[in-house]
Amino acid sequence: MQHNQKKINSELNPNVSVDCVIFGFDLEQLTVLLIDRGEISSAFGPRLALPGNLIYDNENLDMAANRVLDELTGLNNIYLEQVGAFGDPDRIHKESDREWLKSIRAEPEARVITVAYFTLVPMSNYKPQASSFAKNADWVPVNEIKELAFDHFEILQAAKEKLKQKIKIQPIGFNLLPEKFTLSQLHRLYESILDKPLDKRNFRRKIQKLDILTSLREKQRGVPHKPSLLYEFNEDKYQELTQTGFDNFGF
Amino acid sequence: MQHNQKKINSELNPNVSVDCVIFGFDLEQLTVLLIDRGEISSAFGPRLALPGNLIYDNENLDMAANRVLDELTGLNNIYLEQVGAFGDPDRIHKESDREWLKSIRAEPEARVITVAYFTLVPMSNYKPQASSFAKNADWVPVNEIKELAFDHFEILQAAKEKLKQKIKIQPIGFNLLPEKFTLSQLHRLYESILDKPLDKRNFRRKIQKLDILTSLREKQRGVPHKPSLLYEFNEDKYQELTQTGFDNFGF
DNA sequence: TAGCTTTGTGTCAATTTTACACTATCCAAA
DNA sequence: TTTGGATAGTGTAAAATTGACACAAAGCTA
Numbered sequence: 001m002q003h004n005q006k007k008i009n010s011e012l013n014p015n016v017s018v019d020c021v022i023f024g025f026d027l028e029q030l031t032v033l034l035i036d037r038g039e040i041s042s043a044f045g046p047r048l049a050l051p052g053n054l055i056y057d058n059e060n061l062d063m064a065a066n067r068v069l070d071e072l073t074g075l076n077n078i079y080l081e082q083v084g085a086f087g088d089p090d091r092i093h094k095e096s097d098r099e100w101l102k103s104i105r106a107e108p109e110a111r112v113i114t115v116a117y118f119t120l121v122p123m124s125n126y127k128p129q130a131s132s133f134a135k136n137a138d139w140v141p142v143n144e145i146k147e148l149a150f151d152h153f154e155i156l157q158a159a160k161e162k163l164k165q166k167i168k169i170q171p172i173g174f175n176l177l178p179e180k181f182t183l184s185q186l187h188r189l190y191e192s193i194l195d196k197p198l199d200k201r202n203f204r205r206k207i208q209k210l211d212i213l214t215s216l217r218e219k220q221r222g223v224p225h226k227p228s229l230l231y232e233f234n235e236d237k238y239q240e241l242t243q244t245g246f247d248n249f250g251f
Numbered sequence: 252m253q254h255n256q257k258k259i260n261s262e263l264n265p266n267v268s269v270d271c272v273i274f275g276f277d278l279e280q281l282t283v284l285l286i287d288r289g290e291i292s293s294a295f296g297p298r299l300a301l302p303g304n305l306i307y308d309n310e311n312l313d314m315a316a317n318r319v320l321d322e323l324t325g326l327n328n329i330y331l332e333q334v335g336a337f338g339d340p341d342r343i344h345k346e347s348d349r350e351w352l353k354s355i356r357a358e359p360e361a362r363v364i365t366v367a368y369f370t371l372v373p374m375s376n377y378k379p380q381a382s383s384f385a386k387n388a389d390w391v392p393v394n395e396i397k398e399l400a401f402d403h404f405e406i407l408q409a410a411k412e413k414l415k416q417k418i419k420i421q422p423i424g425f426n427l428l429p430e431k432f433t434l435s436q437l438h439r440l441y442e443s444i445l446d447k448p449l450d451k452r453n454f455r456r457k458i459q460k461l462d463i464l465t466s467l468r469e470k471q472r473g474v475p476h477k478p479s480l481l482y483e484f485n486e487d488k489y490q491e492l493t494q495t496g497f498d499n500f501g502f
Numbered sequence: 503t504a505g506c507t508t509t510g511t512g513t514c515a516a517t518t519t520t521a522c523a524c525t526a527t528c529c530a531a532a
Numbered sequence: 533t534t535t536g537g538a539t540a541g542t543g544t545a546a547a548a549t550t551g552a553c554a555c556a557a558a559g560c561t562a
Binding site: 016055087089111 | 264266
């Protein structure tokens with residue numbers, strides 16, 4: 001593999017962007033980190049949008065997604081997975097979006113293909129803060145989101161679906177929880193991702209059988225009810241599992 | 252949704268391409284339709300590549316993939332699914348690939364992000380033929396492919412994986428078979444996609460339970476052994492199934 | 503100390519999965 | 533026409549998994 005073209009300066013590629021669906025879990029429900037575009041577009045359409053940006057010509061797509069994530073949250077080394085590319089020619093040309101683009105893009109009329117990612121961040125590690133491209137960012141429960149800028153709602157749907165599929169195959173949900181968590185929290189997390197109720201006892205049986213939890217000799221404190229045992233995620237077992245994979249479909 | 256920018260002429264977008272992993276099944280094994288780039292690059296690297304092309308500015312990604320597929324095979328209305336975007340800055344800058352690009356691209360040095368698709372075509376409906384961007388195209392058994400141009404081998408791996416996952420969730424395999432087929436052929440197809448042997452009786456039981464096959468009162472002819480019953484795919488049941496979905500993971 | 507809230511636990515029936523081997527049918531070759 | 537070769541087609545029993553279901557224990561609060 002040779003690199004024949006050394007890029008001294010890296011420039012924004014006006015035709016390709018990344019957008020991130022940043023999932024969090026407030027121990028109650030699944031949430032997404034959205035940016036508020038402010039008044040400028042509110043007269044015409046949704047204020048909220050997924051964080052995203054054009055890519056630089058010297059970075060690959062994963063790097064670009066990580067950069068966006070880092071700029072917004074200060075987090076890196078985060079679970080990140082590509083959802084796919086979205087490239088409708090008119091995806092950014094709704095009236096309500098054009099105004100905003102004029103204010104942030106050098107070529108607001110350019111056709112932009114976006115590559116969507118989803119990431120899982122432990123909300124406890126992060127509180128929203130201002131960033132270069134977002135004055136305001138906030139966690140919004142997934143179920144309350146009815147519309148978003150551009151085609152971001154469609155992207156969100158795709159990301160949810162991908163997460164749903166993925167969590168059936170790999171125990172990635174732990175990325176959304178604090179280091180120590182209770183089985184009830186994990187249970188609730190699965191319910192909100194799969195978007196259906198799961199029997200408590202059956203869930204516990206099944207998750208325990210995966211053998212990736214370490215039970216700590218420590219209880220919840222300060223809760224007005226029987227305190228729960230805390231658990232930790234067992235990375236070694238996880239690695240082993242991802243090797244083996246856990247297939248579902250019986251064949 | 253308003254369209255504010257009418258494009259009279261559509262131009263090639265020099266920064267975004269689509270590549271298609273066109274799967275076929277020769278009733279023995281899974282195959283992929285590859286184009287032969289010919290002598291020009293053979294001195295340096297692989298001659299074979301996935302069919303693909305730059306997108307036009309007035310078409311969306313699915314349309315572009317369909318166009319590539321149509322140009323090469325004359326087939327349209329084919330099962331098609333996005334695999335994802337591949338955007339390493341150096342993905343097309345191997346020495347062995349640059350020569351070829353010079354011969355087919357207006358801007359051979361431009362950075363190109365590609366969006367990969369996989370499609371399933373019934374091989375019986377198609378015999379390779381010349382096309383605008385490929386003098387020669389041919390079916391190659393998946394297992395025999397060791398290297399491809401650009402990052403196409405990586406794309407192929409991703410497409411195989413996606414197909415593997417997908418076939419566990421939806422009965423899409425039928426797209427690879429002729430209209431009438433035998434259970435053994437279907438069996439063999441699943442084995443070659445999942446890349447592992449499946450017990451014959453268990454497979455038959457399971458597939459029958461899906462209830463998407465119609466048994467024809469017709470037998471194979473001219474085979475030097477007990478002829479197999481022929482089956483047909485039942486579209487109505489399939490639609491019903493995709494509604495319900497068939498989940499694997501038990502939760 | 504009484505009451506509220508959530509945790510944590512077991513069993514049984516039904517279903518699904520896995521492993522496994524022999525006969526039936528057609529063609530081809532002798 | 534008989535025989536051999538090849539693949540089709542079929543059932544069962546043991547093991548594992550799933551799904552449905554209810555009540556006592558622990559801590560907090562008033």
